[in-house]
Amino acid sequence: MANAHSADLHAGHHDHAHDHDKHHESFVSKYIFSMDHKMISRQYLITAMVMAVIAAIMSIIFRLQIAWPGEKFAFINAVMGDKWGKDGILDPNAYLAMVTIHGTIMVFFLLTGGLSGTFANLLIPYQIGARDMASGFLNMLSYWFFFLSSAIMVGSLFIEDGPASGGWTVYPPLSALPEAMPGSKLGMTLWLISMTLFVVSSLLGGINYIVTIINLRTKGMKMTRLPLTVWSLLITAIVGLVSFPVLVSCVVLLICDRSLGTSFYLSDIYIGGRPLDNVGGSPILFEHLFWFLGHPEVYIVLLPSLGISSEVISVNSRKPIFGYRAMIGSMLAIGFLSCIVWAHHMFVTGMSPFLGSVFVFTTLLIAIPSAVKVFNYLTTLWKGNIQFTPAMLFSMGLVSSFISGGVTGIILADSTLDIQVHDTYFVVAHFHVVMALSAIFAMFAGVYHWFPKLYLRMMNKKLGYLHFWLTFICAYGVFIPMHFVGLAGVPRRYYTNSSFPMFDNIADINVVITVFAIIGVTSQIIFIFNFFYSMFRGEKAPQNPWNSNTLEWTTPMANIHGNWPGKLPVVHRWAYDYSKPGADKDFIPQTVPLAEGEEDGGGAH
């Protein structure tokens, strides 16, 4: 029913695809205010890359400070200017600002907006066999809200008192009181405005993704035939829709506290030489509201990554993904559980310890579907015929980092053990490995894998290999030693560890971390070069370079409006018929009808 409807709806669209050559699109409607999902996807990707470069440079700046406190760096002076980096020494407030904005950009702008924005827009219409998103206009608005939000966040770096600097979690009262730190003045206001716009962008995008996946699947594309990428993006969008609005309420209440004199989060405070009038609020309320988004957010980052890697690993192992239904089931379980675990960030905040024990239980439950996913990945590789494309290497890197970072989650989910390592570098190492590395690896995998669909050319393979190995080695070089810093009891967000003689002996670990970080960030130049070079001069992409089954490889290698000239493809099978016995080739595209007596894969036997 839904499919028939969508076919009707898009009949007009379909003619339009034929007329394409006749009417000329202006530069503005094609490249700027485009409503085409492929262009919006590329806009997201490029914006996110710019943001990522900014955040990566920040990480170098604060890593230099942590490894060599008090040392003078011309680099820091050149980037930060005389106010924040006088004589090449980073100012303590600027240090906190760098840490804060690094976190904000990486979590929200790169791994949420960038990752979902790029791949949901590119893959949803392509892989379900739709002409475009359900609403091209909302989709365009979503990007432009994202752009505006990014611009405000970057703009806040250039104001007099500096950007927000209370940590990316912006806990009040630190973030609510301008007296508490310079970053809580105008910088914080801009942060809050930027985040509000970001949420608007996320919601507009999310609604669109859900509607498109539910309604615009082509004929034969049952939910159980969807590639796992689409499933993951669907679940991500639903989780985002449930949790992001709570962030807005959280932010609005903070804006009220800051600007209208309310006391939602403030009580009994004496600061700047005077007692404040605010009574009765609680910062713990903020923490609840923030983490009600904040934790699902982790999975909003991770689920699309798992979807991308599932697809890439299956294609390049030349094997069906093992346990397709279990993969969907575990993603649904992760998606659901992610919404009821938020208070595991708050075990030692003074929240009721009983509440803590409930959240220990729900949090540890998440480990089960996560473990299932890991074992399913490993079984997919088992007896495969692994093709090591750069995308495949990054996907396998994801499996490794997902394991390495996932296991420490079991320690942190245990409230008793969390007492000791809460807010230390152990936590920083944990979430960087499990979330940041996994997601960034997936993003690289996605770009290498779908570059032919993005820019119709191939990326350079050798540079891809070099990029992978440098990135992978440096990633572990940074974050495995960081666990040890945490075990020595070093708190995060310290401008320098030299105030405590007890931390003197881990200074060399911090040097190791910084050296790897610098090499790791520098080697991203290889990727950026490869990306832009291949965009213009790369080898022309063939129709289906990776011999993949999914529908995006049946569209012509040209970015046409409406994706398929003529009729939409009809789907006859699931997306994972690789190396199926009895077939001529080791892949059978979804558009090939089932042979007589042939069973559609993925079903329960």
Next chain:
Amino acid sequence: MKLLILIGLILLIIAVHQLLRIIELSREFRKTTEWQVTNNDNSFQGKIMLLFGIVFIALFFYQIHLWGDKMLPTSGSEHGVHLDALWDFNMYMILTAFIITNAILFYFAYKYRGRKDAVAAYYPHNSKLELLWTSIPAAALTFVVIFGLKSWHEITSPSTNPDRIEIELYAKQFDWTARYAGFDKKLGSTDYRQIDGKNMVGMDTLDATGFDDIIVKNEFHIPVGKEVVFKIRSRDVIHSAYMPHFRAQMNCVPGMVTEFKFTPIKTTEEMRKDPYVVNLMKGINELRAKKGEEPVEFDYQLMCNKICGASHYNMQMTIVVESEKDYKNWLLKQPRFKKRVASK
């Protein structure tokens, strides 16, 4: 000089550009396209994956060997001993999972590296296998939850010990204050509106129970073997009272009083004689000597572990654990609140 760098840069760009042109032009003469993954690529990458896996796990153990004696010493508190045992149990479990699964991953990458003539197995699904690896983690996690929550309950349940000592830890940007109850064994009530230069922690000056309270800065003492209950408050923003040697941490939240309790089991002196600590401090003092800094002795530390502003990194207070007799003597020498106000 700058001109020279500029010229060098331009020449470099030209050189790279020419090189790329050569590669692009030579592409047409080759049979295979560059982007295709060849047998050689697969073989090479598969082998490096295996090598990486081995080196990765070997280096992991090397790091434990290298840095294992730089971590925190044994717990200075009673519950911390249980916490450490629980930590070890969890750690062995996750390390096993971490090493086995990573080893399988990198081994498979090597073992099943692609070949032109190879055919992958078609193996989409196996319910029994999936049930197996749903139940193994579930069973392991049951133990984690049971042991974890048992300790959690013991650590966080309110103190019923009649012999306990209550100490208030008061945080502000950027230092700590500790407050002890006086002869009446009761902490006086507080009112943040009465904070001023003389009344730093906001004592209610009308509440007589507070007159004999003892307020100390920089260093506070606690007796060994006695349960200490910390009442934790903040004046301005959220801080966190982190005492890593005691495996203790609790946030300081403005507008409310949070609590954490522990029983110290080793005096500062005992800790200084602990062989692990002796070795630890020797290493630290050697490093300090190289930098020309004074040698230090081991001390228990209270530090801030929640971002609170520019000097977050330097919010410290020394904790001295001593015999009850020494503790009482020390306490007697400290000034009382009322006297303190009057004297200034």
